[in-house]
Amino acid sequence: MRLAIFILFSLISQGIFGQSRIFKNQEFFFTVGARELGVEKFSPNEHLDFLNYVDTYPEYADFIVLKLGYKFDFLTKMTADIKLVMMDDIIPDNYDVSVHYFIRPWLGVGVGSMLNKNWITYFEEYHIQTFPEYYMSDNNVRQFTTYDLGFYLAPAIKLFDNEIIKLQITCDLGISSFMKEEASFYYKKKLSNERLYDHYETKIDFQPYIQPKIDVRLKAFKIKEATIGLLLNSNYYYSKRSMNYFRTIQTWTAENGITKQVKPSKHKYSRVEFNMGMFLRW
Secondary structure, eight states: OHHHHHHHHHHHHHHHHHHHEEEEEEEEEEEEEEEEEEEEOOOOOSSOGGGGGGGGGSSSEEEEEEEEEEEEETTTEEEEEEEEEEOOOOOOOOOEEEEEEEETEEEEEEEEEEEEEEEETTTHHHHHHHTTTTTEEEOOEEEEEEEEEEEEEEEEEEEEEEEEOOOOEEEEEEEEEEOOOOEEEEETTTOOOOOOOOOOOOOOOOEEEEEEEEEEEEEEEEEEEEEEEEEEEEEEEEEEEEEEEEEEEEESSOOOOOEEEEEEEEEEEEEEEEEEEEEEEO
C-alpha cells in the first residue's frame, strides 16, 4: 500500500518538475463528491456471508469522496491520469491510475488499475444467531477494512475537445478482488466447559466488472499560459461479487480443527459516484 502511494507521488512530482518537452498539457485537479454503494443482501444460511455486512449501518451508504489528480500527455499520443482518492477519513489509500493511447484524436484505448476500500462491520450478529447455545468470550464489535484491487482495459471516446469544453467517455472492463483479511471468534458453551474457536481467512479471487465513466472540463478563464476551469465527472461500477474464504473450526482443543473452503453466492454489487471541482492546466 505504501509503495503504491509512493509511486503515485513520484509520478506527480516528476511531471510537475520535469522538463516540458517530456510532459505536455499538464493538469492538476481537485474534486469533492459523493459515492453511494449498493450491495444485494441475502438471508442468513449455513455459512457467514461477509458481503451481507458491507457498511451495515446505515443500510444505505453515502460517502464523501475527495480526489487529488494529476494528468498529462507524453510521447505523441499517450495520456496518463493519476488520481489519489480519500474517503471521509482523509487517508489517501484509494487510487485510480490509467494510461491511454489515442489511435485517433477522438478514439483511444487504455489500461489501468484501481484500489477501493470497503468496511465489513457487525458480522458477529451472524454468530449470535447461528450459535445460540454459545456465548462469545469477546463481545467487541467485529469489523475490518478490505481493499478491492482491480485491473482494467478502457476504451475512450472524446466527444468534445476544444479550448472551451472537453468531454470524454470511457468504459472500464476489468477484474478485481478483495484482498486477504482474517477474523476470529472465541466461544464458550452455556452451562459447559466446552470451548470453540472459529477462524476466517478470506482469499483472493478476481471477478469481472464494468465501470462506465464520464468526464467534463469547462474553461473558466486563462492567466498567461495557465487555464483554470470547472471539472465534473461521474462513474457507475457494476459487478456480481462474492468474498470467498477458508473457515477453520476448533472444538475444545486445537487438534480437533476442521478447515473448509466456503464460496458464498454472488451479490449484485454496484457503486455510483459524482464529483465536481477545479482544474489548473498549463
